[in-house]
Amino acid sequence: MLVDDLWVYQNPSSLQLEVTNLLIYQSGKSYKAISKALRLPRTTVRAIIYKWQKHGTVENLPRSGRPTKITPREQRQLIQEVTKDPTTTSKELQASLASVKASVHDSTIRKRLGKNGLHGRVPRRKLLLSKKNIKARLSFARKHLDDPIDFWENTLWTDETKIELFGRSVSQYVWRKSNTAFQKKNIIPTVKYGGGNVMVWGCFAASGPGRLAVINGTMNSAVY
Known part of the structure; x- marks a missing residue:
């Protein structure tokens, strides 16, 4: 293969140049002749040939990279x-x-x-439910699953609460995967009547929320 007969791409890729370099070298040409034909520095020509002689390829070799700090x-x-x-x-x-x-x-x-x-996420705060609470709520949902819309439009939901957050501070995070926010281990449970200073009562219906009332003193039937 003669250097003068070699067709060099107008915009050759790195691999094309390296392969062409090797072919010319195998034809018996000197580093200087190859450098001139391919318009490459002589040091680059030498490095390409050395890589082929040592590794049997001119393609990029896999890099080891920095060793991992965690096994x-x-x-x-x-x-x-x-x-x-x-x-x-x-x-x-x-x-x-x-x-x-x-x-x-x-x-x-x-x-x-x-x-x-596993990403650090702010845990959701949900009311701590006993097994009895869970069973009662599930039973209610199943009982009224097929009720007509007017049943829900005429239903008023009410509750009173005094909430104390227990456990670690609210600024903590939990490690969890996507779509696991409400799994029991990924929430911060809250508990009623645990020593808070303010009792509140509220309600809501299909038309929207009602007024939130602050209760002073003990919540009895007369106050309710």
């Missing part, structure tokens, strides 16, 4: 911990890993959990 086993440990207790903080996970290896930054832990679909 697959440690990743499984992190996932197990937050699955068992979604309120576990990244600092607590960091301390857990530090007991078996060098310290890993908490941001690295958050990124690794995120790659596994």
